[in-house]
Amino acid sequence: MKQRDTGEPTTLLRETLAQTLAERAAEVVMPPMLATMARARARRIVVRRRIAATAASIACLLAVVGTGVAVSRSQHSGHHSVAASLLPHWPARGTDVGDSAGIDAVLRAWEAKTGEQLTLAQVLYAGRDSIGSAALLLATDTSGHLRLGGLVGAAGSAWSPETLVVDKPVSAPLVAASLVHEAAGRNPVLVLVTDPGFDQMSWQDADSASDASMPAQWDSDSLLNGVDILTFGDPNSGLTEVTLSGPGRLDREVTIDH
Amino acid sequence: MAALEFEHFVAARGPALLRTARLLTGSYHEAEDLVQTVLARMLVHWGKVGDEFPEAYARRALVNASMNLRQRFHARRSASDVMPDAGVPDVSESQAARDAMWRSLRELPRKQRAVLVLRYYDDYTEQEIAQALDCSVGTVKSQASKALAKLRGDASLADAFAQAGTGTTP
Numbered sequence: 001m002k003q004r005d006t007g008e009p010t011t012l013l014r015e016t017l018a019q020t021l022a023e024r025a026a027e028v029v030m031p032p033m034l035a036t037m038a039r040a041r042a043r044r045i046v047v048r049r050r051i052a053a054t055a056a057s058i059a060c061l062l063a064v065v066g067t068g069v070a071v072s073r074s075q076h077s078g079h080h081s082v083a084a085s086l087l088p089h090w091p092a093r094g095t096d097v098g099d100s101a102g103i104d105a106v107l108r109a110w111e112a113k114t115g116e117q118l119t120l121a122q123v124l125y126a127g128r129d130s131i132g133s134a135a136l137l138l139a140t141d142t143s144g145h146l147r148l149g150g151l152v153g154a155a156g157s158a159w160s161p162e163t164l165v166v167d168k169p170v171s172a173p174l175v176a177a178s179l180v181h182e183a184a185g186r187n188p189v190l191v192l193v194t195d196p197g198f199d200q201m202s203w204q205d206a207d208s209a210s211d212a213s214m215p216a217q218w219d220s221d222s223l224l225n226g227v228d229i230l231t232f233g234d235p236n237s238g239l240t241e242v243t244l245s246g247p248g249r250l251d252r253e254v255t256i257d258h
Numbered sequence: 259m260a261a262l263e264f265e266h267f268v269a270a271r272g273p274a275l276l277r278t279a280r281l282l283t284g285s286y287h288e289a290e291d292l293v294q295t296v297l298a299r300m301l302v303h304w305g306k307v308g309d310e311f312p313e314a315y316a317r318r319a320l321v322n323a324s325m326n327l328r329q330r331f332h333a334r335r336s337a338s339d340v341m342p343d344a345g346v347p348d349v350s351e352s353q354a355a356r357d358a359m360w361r362s363l364r365e366l367p368r369k370q371r372a373v374l375v376l377r378y379y380d381d382y383t384e385q386e387i388a389q390a391l392d393c394s395v396g397t398v399k400s401q402a403s404k405a406l407a408k409l410r411g412d413a414s415l416a417d418a419f420a421q422a423g424t425g426t427t428p
Contacts, residue, residue: 012419013409014378020359021379025277031290034276035268038297045302 096126096135106135110149114167116141118149125150264301267312272297275316281375282324284364296320318390321376325368358418362409370405373398 031037096102103123111118118139126135136150149167272293279289296319300307307315363371369391376382376390384402388395409415 013406016355016359016419017363017374017409018378020356020363021281021375023356024360025281025379028273028277028280028286028289030273030276034272034290034293034297035265038268038294038301039264041294041298042301045298 096128097123099126102126103135103137106137106149106151107139109151110137110139110167114147114149116147118147121146264297264304268297271313271316275320278317278375278380279320279324281379282321282368282372292320292323296323314389317380318392321372321390322392324372354421355415355418358412358415359409362412362415365412366405366408370401370408373401374405377402 103120103126106126107118107120118141120137120139122138124136124138126137136148139147139149141147147167275296276289276293279292280286283289283292296316299319300312300316363374366374372391373387376387377384382390384395384398387398391398
């Protein structure tokens with residue numbers, strides 16, 4: 001009958017094993033800077049995690065942008081002529097750009113949202129039609145800093161502070177804005193065109209009030225080739241997509257690749 | 259406050275962790291690297307770890323990390339028979355037996371080696387070893403049994419014992 005091994009060693013083996021382990025362990029000398037070295041390594045772990053999180057965010061943003069472009073192209077691949085028809089009118093300023101009553105209403109809505117007393121500096125876009133309405137203003141706040149604000153509304157609706165889609169300080173004037181809902185073929189879309197002098201672009205999803213931003217340098221260099229163009233959907237659909245690239249100067253032809 | 263607690267923990271338990279790591283890895287340099295890694299991870303989560311049982315956490319992390327380290331160690335060592343940290347055999351027979359034991363221990367699979375280190379150096383109970391290795395007590399027993407059987411069957415170790423004058427197989 002085979003004897004079962006209980007795992008208990010002979011005394012000699014056990015003693016030698018314990019002695020060997022103790023002897024080898026005793027050779028260890030405590031390094032003087034163990035805590036310091038561990039602390040430095042912990043800092044590297046934290047930094048690596050932050051870098052990974054940032055990279056993941058950028059990758060996510062790129063994926064969203066890429067998907068938006070791909071979807072846009074697939075949906076509108078047969079309508080290049082429609083998009084092109086908008087361009088001769090660019091930059092459109094909207095039919096309500098001189099409507100002081102409408103602009104004042106927008107300004108009051110913006111002030112209600114931000115709590116700032118704003119002084120109108122420039123109407124970049126103001127217009128409404130059967131599909132929707134949008135306005136984009138430059139104004140100075142009480143500190144004298146230039147701010148950009150914009151509203152998008154459904155057709156026939158009154159301007160409402162809840163529809164504020166962009167509110168941010170700006171370091172350079174916006175070049176142009178346009179309402180291009182015809183090209184998108186659905187909800188009103190406010191297109192903002194900036195020059196690369198923007199230190200940062202940001203937008204606010206009116207639906208979720210979430211805020212996102214990206215460095216203009218990245219945007220200009222790698223994605224939009226010197227012209228930054230963002231599109232905003234209406235308040236119900238939120239941010240739609242970043243759709244197009246351009247050659248860098250607005251007085252040249254800019255293709256909206258819907 | 260947390261930083262001070264961490265400093266105290268390293269000062270108090272660092273040497274013991276380092277000794278265990280040395281036995282688990284077989285190499286002093288790898289042991290120091292391992293302990294630094296474990297302590298760094300602990301520091302990142304010190305808010306949680308420090309309030310509970312940092313020693314137990316450290317031991318468990320050390321054993322788990324040594325498993326991965328040993329895999330790499332084995333992969334490297336398979337390319338060469340040279341053991342960089344094997345030590346020089348002593349002239350005395352008993353020392354020769356312990357050197358042979360050390361070499362045999364280094365040949366054991368990482369889990370079996372960890373079981374023997376925790377049991378015969380750290381004086382852990384089988385239950386404590388099972389918790390540290392995240393396995394059942396039965397697994398601990400079987401791993402210990404296999405490890406000891408391998409040591410008993412190691413010819414070089416038997417020779418060393420014979421030369422030491424015991425006249426018996428261990």
